Amino acid sequence: MSDDICVAQVLESFSQQERGQFLRFVWGRSRLPTRDRFTAKMRIDSVSISEQHLPRSHTCFFSLELPKYNDERTMRDKLLKGELLRPCIVSISASC
Numbered sequence: 001m002s003d004d005i006c007v008a009q010v011l012e013s014f015s016q017q018e019r020g021q022f023l024r025f026v027w028g029r030s031r032l033p034t035r036d037r038f039t040a041k042m043r044i045d046s047v048s049i050s051e052q053h054l055p056r057s058h059t060c061f062f063s064l065e066l067p068k069y070n071d072e073r074t075m076r077d078k079l080l081k082g083e084l085l086r087p088c089i090v091s092i093s094a095s096c
Contacts, residue, residue, distance in 0.1 A: 007044055007066070010076045018080060025083040028059035054082040 014022060020030035032038050043063040047056075055078055056065040069075040 007075070010072055010079065013072075013076060018083070021083040022079065025079075026057045026059065026064050027062050051078075054078050054085070057082075
């Protein structure tokens with residue numbers, strides 16, 4: 001496994017729509033406020049779980065728990081899958 005996989009490089013490969021989905025996943029909104037009104041920095045924590053797991057976000061804290069993926073493609077696929085599944089997970093837990 002490489003520790004050199006850079007989240008920024010993966011995010012740069014995203015389309016504008018995918019970047020919006022990523023922001024919604026980690027922050028709860030698809031756009032950030034202007035720089036003068038937003039000073040929070042996203043926190044990314046590496047977690048020691050299997051790369052089979054999806055990333056996990058905490059929108060209240062603008063943070064992301066990211067398993068140690070072996071390559072950029074896997075990270076990209078898991079981030080996109082996590083982003084797309086989040087609305088389904090939230091709606092399921094809200095209905096319980």
